[in-house]
Structure formats: C-alpha cells, structure tokens
Amino acid sequence: MKLREIAHSRGGDKGDISNLSLIPYNEADYEKLKEKVTAELVKDHFSELCHGNVTRYEVPGICALNFVLDKALGGGVLKSLAQDKHGKTYSAALLEMDIDW
Amino acid sequence: MKKVRIANGAGYAGDRLDAGEILIRNGNIDYLTFECLAERTIGLCQRDKMHDPNLGYSRLSEERLRRTLGPAKEYGVKIISNLGAANPAAAIKLIQRICDEQGIQGLKLAAVIGDNVFDHVADYYDYDVLEFPGKLGDIRDKLISGNAYCGAEGIVEALKNGADVVITGRVADPALALAPLRYEFGWTLEKNPHQFGQGILAGHLLECGPQSTGGTYADPPYKKALDLAHMGFPIVEFEESGDFIITKPKGTGGEVTPDTVKEQLLYEIHDPTAYMTPDAIADFSHATLKQVGQDQVLVVGATSHGRPEKLKVNLCYKDSFTCEGGVTYGGSSSLQRAQIAGEMVKERIKIMGIDADEVRVDYIGFNSLYKDKISRMICGENMVFPEIRLRVAIRVKDYAAAVKFRDEFDSLYGSGPFACGGVTMAISEIINVCSVFVDRSIINVEVKYWEA
Numbered sequence: 001m002k003l004r005e006i007a008h009s010r011g012g013d014k015g016d017i018s019n020l021s022l023i024p025y026n027e028a029d030y031e032k033l034k035e036k037v038t039a040e041l042v043k044d045h046f047s048e049l050c051h052g053n054v055t056r057y058e059v060p061g062i063c064a065l066n067f068v069l070d071k072a073l074g075g076g077v078l079k080s081l082a083q084d085k086h087g088k089t090y091s092a093a094l095l096e097m098d099i100d101w
Numbered sequence: 102m103k104k105v106r107i108a109n110g111a112g113y114a115g116d117r118l119d120a121g122e123i124l125i126r127n128g129n130i131d132y133l134t135f136e137c138l139a140e141r142t143i144g145l146c147q148r149d150k151m152h153d154p155n156l157g158y159s160r161l162s163e164e165r166l167r168r169t170l171g172p173a174k175e176y177g178v179k180i181i182s183n184l185g186a187a188n189p190a191a192a193i194k195l196i197q198r199i200c201d202e203q204g205i206q207g208l209k210l211a212a213v214i215g216d217n218v219f220d221h222v223a224d225y226y227d228y229d230v231l232e233f234p235g236k237l238g239d240i241r242d243k244l245i246s247g248n249a250y251c252g253a254e255g256i257v258e259a260l261k262n263g264a265d266v267v268i269t270g271r272v273a274d275p276a277l278a279l280a281p282l283r284y285e286f287g288w289t290l291e292k293n294p295h296q297f298g299q300g301i302l303a304g305h306l307l308e309c310g311p312q313s314t315g316g317t318y319a320d321p322p323y324k325k326a327l328d329l330a331h332m333g334f335p336i337v338e339f340e341e342s343g344d345f346i347i348t349k350p351k352g353t354g355g356e357v358t359p360d361t362v363k364e365q366l367l368y369e370i371h372d373p374t375a376y377m378t379p380d381a382i383a384d385f386s387h388a389t390l391k392q393v394g395q396d397q398v399l400v401v402g403a404t405s406h407g408r409p410e411k412l413k414v415n416l417c418y419k420d421s422f423t424c425e426g427g428v429t430y431g432g433s434s435s436l437q438r439a440q441i442a443g444e445m446v447k448e449r450i451k452i453m454g455i456d457a458d459e460v461r462v463d464y465i466g467f468n469s470l471y472k473d474k475i476s477r478m479i480c481g482e483n484m485v486f487p488e489i490r491l492r493v494a495i496r497v498k499d500y501a502a503a504v505k506f507r508d509e510f511d512s513l514y515g516s517g518p519f520a521c522g523g524v525t526m527a528i529s530e531i532i533n534v535c536s537v538f539v540d541r542s543i544i545n546v547e548v549k550y551w552e553a
Contacts, residue, residue: 008324008360010317012369015232015534021367023360025323048472059373061387061402062363068371074461076232078141078533079420081461081494082469088317089470096479 004095007033011091018050018072018087020094023064030063036099042067045097049090067094105285107278107303108336110169111135112310114142114159114184120310120334121169125178127350128336131285133173134277135165135182136308140534143271144417146186147219147246157188158195158268166199170266174205181256181277185268187246189214192268193551200553208553211264213255215546216271218414218539219247225414228537237537243418245532249539250413252379255546256280262550271415273378275304278337286341290381290408296343298404301376301383303337303345306365306400310334313347313365314396315355328354333396348397359390362398366390379412381405411538420533421458424503425494426510426526427465430518435489438518439464445517446493446510455505457495465490490523496531503528 003009003022006029012019020042024033043054052070059066073087074080084090108130110121114137124133137159150157162184173180185192189212196210218225225247226238237244248271257280259267267280279300282288288296306313311332319326333353339345348357355361366385370376376383388403426446430439443462450457463469466489468476477484493510497503507526514524 004320004323008320008364010312010364010368012367014369014371017371019367019369019371021364023363023367025360045475048474055371057371057373059367059386061385061389062359062366064363064367066367066370066373076533079496079531081423081425081459081496083463083465083492084470093471093475096475098478 001099001101003097003099009091009094011088013073013077013086016071016073016076018069018090020067020091021064027063103341105282105339106130106336107132107281109134109136109307109310110334111137112312113139114161116310118164118168121165122172123350124334125172125176130178130336132179132181132281135184136274136277137184138186140415141417141532143187143248144246144532150188155191157186158192159184159186162192163195166196170199170205171203174208179265181267183269183272185212185270189268189270196266197553208265209263210551210553211259211267212549213259213269215544216248216251218249222247225537230535230537232535240418244416246417248415249544250379251546252276253280253283255548257284259548260284274308275301275378276380278304278307279380282339295404297381298383299343301378301381302385302388302403306347307335307337311355313362314349314357315361318361327356344401346397346399357396357398359392359398362390377409381408412541412544414537414539416535417532420531421496421498422500422503422530423494423496424506424528425492427490427492428513428521428524429488429490430521431488432520433485436464436467436486439489439491442491442517449509453509455502457497459496461494463492465492
C-alpha cells in the first residue's frame with residue numbers, strides 16, 4: 001500500500017535541509033505508522049536526493065511524525081539548480097512509499 | 102472576557118493582494134499583519150536602496166498598503182508588517198504619501214529599526230559561519246546585507262506608544278503576532294512561558310498566510326480543493342489564558358480543520374520541542390488541536406523553555422550566476438531524443454570552453470523532481486511519454502559565462518534531434534544567505550515615530 005492512502009505530508013526548507021511531515025488521516029494509525037516508517041526507510045527511499053542524515057521526530061500532541069533530511073536541497077534553496085528548489089514536491093514523493101500495512 | 106483577534110494578509114512578498122482588505126472588512130480583527138520577508142528578500146531590497154534611497158522596502162508594498170490603509174483606519178485595525186525590509190523609514194514615507202493621496206488622517210506610524218547591522222559588518226569577520234566551514238571575512242567582498250533576527254520588543258514598544266501602523270525590517274516571523282499579544286495581555290517570558298509558546302505557535306500558523314487554511318493542501322480524492330480562488334487567510338482569536346482558535350473569514354474558500362493546521366504546524370520545523378525564535382524557544386510537541394465549529398480549530402498545549410542567548414544575523418552575498426535552458430520533445434520516443442540532446446549539450450559546454458562549476462540535466466515529465474529511482478517507481482513499466490522537456494541548468498562564476506551558455510543552448514534547434522519546440526533560456530544572479538550568531542547586547546532595537 002502507498003503511504004498516501006493513509007497519510008498526508010508537507011515539505012519545508014531551511015538552507016540545505018528539507019523537513020517532511022507525515023500525518024495520518026486517522027489518529028488511531030499513529031502508533032502503527034511509527035513502527036512502519038522509520039528514518040532508515042525514508043533515507044533509503046530518498047537515497048538519490050538526500051546526501052546526509054535523516055532524523056525522525058515524534059510529535060505526540062498532533063499524532064504526527066517529522067522527518068528532517070540533511071543535505072537534501074542541492075546545496076540550499078537559494079543556490080540549488082533544481083527546478084523545485086524548496087523540495088516542496090518531496091512530500092508527494094514520501095507519500096509514494098510502499099509500506100506493508 | 103477580553104479576546105484579541107489577529108490576522109495575516111500575506112505569507113510572502115508576492116502573496117494575494119486582495120486578502121488584507123477582506124480580513125479587515127469581514128474578519129472582525131484587531132490586528133492585521135503582512136509577512137513579506139523571505140531569507141534573501143532583504144539582500145535584494147538592500148540593492149534597491151543602494152540605487153535609490155527611497156526604495157528598499159518589499160516589492161508590492163505600495164499596492165498592498167493602498168488597498169488596506171483606508172479600511173484599517175475605518176475599522177480601527179492596526180497594521181504590523183516587516184515589509185520595511187532594508188528600509189523601514191522609506192516605507193513610512195510611502196505610507197505618508199498614500200495617506201495624503203487618499204485623504205487618510207490621524208494615523209500614528211512607527212518604524213522599528215536596529216536590525217540592520219551591515220554598516221558595521223566588519224565587526225563580524227572573525228565569526229564562524231553556520232552554513233559553510235570558515236569565517237565571515239572569507240566572503241567579505243561578496244556581502245550585500247546583514248540583518249539580525251529581532252524579537253517582538255520593538256513592536257511592543259511601538260504599540261505601547263499608540264502606533265497604528267508598525268513597519269519593521271527583519272524580525273522573526275512569529276514576532277509579528279506575539280508582539281500584539283504581549284502588548285494586549287502584558288505577558289512576560291518569566292511569568293508566561295506557556296503563553297509565549299502559544300503566541301509563537303499562533304505566529305507560526307499565521308506567518309505563511311493561507312497555508313493553514315487550506316492552501317498548498319488540496320490533493321483529491323484524499324484532500325478536497327475548496328474554492329481556492331477565494332481562499333480565506335488565517336485569523337487567530339486569543340484568550341488571556343493563551344488558548345486560541347484559528348479560523349478564517351466567513352464566506353471564503355479553503356477550510357480550517359485539524360489536518361490543514363497540522364501540516365502548517367510542522368512546516369519548516371526541525372525539532373518540535375525546540376523551535377528557536379529570539380523571543381523564546383517554543384515547544385510544539387504537545388500542542389493539541391480540536392475542531393470546535395466550522396472552520397474553527399482550538400489550539401492548546403504549546404509552551405516555551407527560555408530564550409536563546411544569541412541572535413541570528415542573516416547575511417546576503419553574491420554567490421554565482423546560473424543559466425538554464427529548456428526545450429520540449431514530442432512523440433513516443435521523446436525521452437530518448439531529449440536524452441540525446443542532453444548529452445549533446447553537455448559535450449557542447451566542453452567544446453565551447455564554458456567554465457561551469459555545476460551542470461544539471463533534467464527530463465521534465467520523467468525525472469526532474471525525483472531523479473531516477475523514485476520516478477521509475479511511480480512510472481512502473483510504462484516508460485513511454487507523449488512529451489518530455491529537456492532542462493539543462495549550469496552554475497558559472499560570472500555573467501559573461503552565463504551568456505555564453507545561453508547562446509549555445511539557443512543553437513540546439515538546428516543541430517539537435519528531431520521534433521522539438523519551445524526553447525527558452527534564463528539567466529539568474531544567485532544571492533545566497535549565510536548566518537552568524539551574535540550577542541543580544543550588540544543589537545540595539547529603536548523605534549521612530551511619524552504622523553500621517
């Protein structure tokens with residue numbers, strides 16, 4: 001199953017760092033999402049785009065995860081040669097991940 | 102019970118121009134903010150100011166103010182904005198001119214200054230830079246602006262002294278909302294750490310305009326697109342306890358639900374327990390959201406833990422030039438032909454002796470956003486595209502080299518593969534941003550006043 005069937009996401013940028021939220025539509029899915037979507041899996045998924053660490057933060061108040069991808073924006077949003085310098089489209093790429101639900 | 106209603110009518114310099122007036126007339130608000138400064142905006146505005154001392158405020162300010170100063174006076178709404186950018190005093194002159202022309206009288210105007218440290222930037226040449234190894238002095242010849250991220254204190258002072266319009270340069274975005282809350286409720290960080298956290302969270306939810314009310318959100322069939330042409334911009338309604346409701350004007354597009362608010366709550370956040378602002382280190386990790394009415398979400402539970410000892414100074418510098426060319430191929434073999442052209446352009450860069458620091462080749466329609474792995478995963482077995490746009494972007498040190506690449510790309514029509522159209526080329530100067538951290542005591546925030 002693709003993540004987009006159960007969760008949504010928004011991508012943000014700070015310098016060369018991208019952050020991608022992952023928010024289950026149903027808060028009851030939060031615990032299972034924590035088990036299934038690890039920082040390692042996200043790093044592997046973005047292996048061609050992210051050249052640094054991936055850190056995962058848990059946000060229990062709103063039942064969401066926040067992934068922080070270092071060295072992921074082509075040297076920084078102001079400098080990048082990419083079409084999408086802000087990496088806003090990375091959020092849609094995250095939701096394309098296949099998970100065993 | 103006293104309630105304070107704050108709205109934000111712009112999430113960036115180019116945001117919708119009609120949002121502010123709609124908020125004033127239909128939002129029942131006390132304060133209207135406009136957040137107009139992205140990281141490099143001040144660098145670009147500093148250049149405008151060097152060309153003309155009457156410029157240096159954010160672009161579109163004139164149109165934004167022409168549409169809102171009159172209604173703000175009529176409804177008793179105070180305006181707070183960082184649109185002053187590199188030259189808040191020039192923005193005040195602009196406001197006086199608009200007031201004269203529109204017959205608006207009796208407004209007290211304030212400019213918050215002191216964030217601009219570029220005049221003594223040499224004091225920081227020995228400082229370590231956050232973004233790259235080395236000292237600030239290493240790029241001394243390329244620097245064009247330097248501004249400290251200030252907190253809410255200058256705006257609070259202006260409001261205490263009766264200002265109706267407060268124009269700032271660089272302040273932390275959430276300070277635009279935290280300031281009127283501090284002024285109205287008399288909060289201090291020592292006594293009200295919870296309220297500071299809530300105020301910073303509100304500022305964060307407001308600062309990107311409609312990104313909390315259904316903007317950058319729609320993704321049918323999962324998330325509906327609801328009248329985006331009439332998108333409602335966000336309003337927060339605060340109680341003295343720090344609890345607040347986020348909403349939008351009645352009859353506008355978009356929606357306010359826990360899901361729209363969650364996306365913005367984590368936007369550009371790293372560690373949710375430590376969101377750094379000059380006013381406080383906010384903790385959003387235990388904030389909770391609850392739908393309490395149509396397009397009304399109650400937000401509680403954010404807090405803060407002290408404030409950073411140092412302030413961040415944001416410096417803009419001339420980095421490089423880029424040039425990008427694009428051309429579209431049609432037909433079922435379009436990707437293959439675009440790839441032939443892409444390899445050809447790379448070879449031509451060498452033949453023509455263009456000294457490129459970086460070259461990027463994209464095939465728009467296939468892999469320009471995600472490179473190959475994720476793109477192939479999405480395509481599956483189907484690798485036939487009716488059209489593909491080749492995009493080649495290069496980074497060079499100077500304008501002349503960018504022109505050389507542009508002219509070379511233009512020649513691709515004649516010598517490249519079959520069936521393409523829509524060649525475009527564009528050159529950009531890259532203004533980059535770096536930062537150093539300085540002691541608070543170095544930054545002297547001042548407020549100046551005028552009448553309109």
